[in-house]
Amino acid sequence: MKTLSLQRFRLAADFVHTHARLVDQRLFEYYFTNGSSEDVMEALVPYQNEDGGVGHGIEPDIRMKASSPIATSVALQYAKAVNAKGSHPFIQKAMNYLSSVYAESGFWPLKLKAMNNEPHAEWWHFTEPATTFEINPGAEILGYFHSYPQILEQDLFPIWHEQVFTYLEDAEKLDMHESLAYMRLSQMMPSPGKNQLIDMIKPHIRKVVTTDPSKWGAYCAKPLWFAPNPESPFFPMFEESVIKNLDYEIATQDKNGAWSPSWEWKQYGDVWESQARKDWQGELTVKTLRYLASYNRIEGLNSSSEGAV
Template sequence: MRTLSLQKYRRAADFVSNHARLVDQRLFEYYFYNGSSEAVLEALIPYQNEDGGIGRGIEPDLRTQASTPIATSVALQYARKVGASWKHPFIQKAMAYLHDVYRQYGFWPLKIPEINDVPHAEWWHFTSQADTFEVNPGAEIIGYFHAYPQVLEADLFSIWHEQIFTWLEGDGPLEMHDALCFLRLAELMPQPGKSQILDALRPHIRSTVTRDPMKWSSYCAKPLWFAPTPDSPFASLLEHSIRQNLDYEVCSQQPDGSWNPFWAWGQYEDVWETKAKKEWAGILTVKTLKTLADYKRIEGLVPEKK
């Protein structure tokens, strides 16, 4: 079993402090130095637009200033990690935006035309407007309405639940981002729906997660993405692969203390190299350190309990 030395942990902490975005610095402080949830939420506010939605590059591969449902879901991932309350204006405005988008489209589009106005990863390029429910980010967003139902003007959960279970009962493996959205939904969904989703996800996880360590250096569904903590619902299902993935991450730390993205845009190389790649390094370093700490893979370090 490989572990990260305290010296290498400190090198990673220095990288976060010196190079990560402010929101990722604040999340790191929340995890490891008893930082406040309010500080994380304050760092999210600059990404929020007048319409309440989130844009402005919170997702580094998607750099449009305009609000999008997917960028708003990314911001809400941060908010949920620190237990953000409905009372916070950031949450109220973000959820109102998602409600407005649903009223306009009847679902939450993954892509919008404004994406093409600025540099972006090739997979984010907008070609045509979707006209039906998209699991990514729709399933995840339904989870946020479970967490913050106060904004709803009518009970839409029966409609939404029919949509998500129709998807889960379909044939074939789930695409990894769809599977992650279902998993985030399950985290926020009350029983018995939570267990029903996890049970339906289980056979998909076996085929969606990439278990071959030789493939982890390229973009794929790493086991730790689906079980970032030992108490994750699928930690036991992926136990052997998780141990291997933890060893792999310990060995993947860069000399500057960071963990780098294992993908590239395929276009706009200057923006990728000078901005997005560096932002992702901060995000991944915080994420990896938290996971290594939770699995007790950092020597002599116990993260603060929240």
């Protein structure tokens, strides 16, 4: 069993403090140096627009300044990671934005036409509008409405629950991003629906996770994505693979201390190299350190990370 030496941890920390975005620096401090939740939330503010939604590259592969549901969900992942209260102005504005998008569209579209106007990864290129409820990001966003209840014009939860459960019942196989959306929903959904949802998504997650270490160098769903800490309900499904995944992450740390994305853009190469790739390195480095801390894989460091994705 490999462990990350304290020297290599410090090298990663130095990379974060030198190259990562402020929000990822603050998240690192929250988990490893007694930083505050409020500092993380303050670092999110520049990404929020007047409409309450989030943009400005918080999702590094989408450089669009305007708001989108997917970028707003990414920002709320940070808020959940630091246990921010629903009364926080940032969260209130973000949830109001998500409510307004649903009121206008009847769901939360994954891709927006405006994404094409600014640099973006080719998989974010808009071609035609969606017309029905999209599980990614809809299932995850439903989770935020459970975590941060809003005053809605009508009780939409029965409608939303029917949509996510019906889709799950009819789906032969979820893709990795749909599976992640369901996993995040399961983290926020109250009982008894929580346990029902976990049981229903387990077979799908078993299919979508790549357990072969030889394939982890490519873009795929790694075991740690679904078992970020030993308390995850999905950890028992992948215990052996998680141990190998932790060893793999330790072995593949870059010489500069970072962990780098396994993907790259085929367009806007200058923006990828100068901005997006560096943003991803910062985010992935903090996330990987949280995984390692959750499983006590950093020498001389007590586990201080909750390991939430």
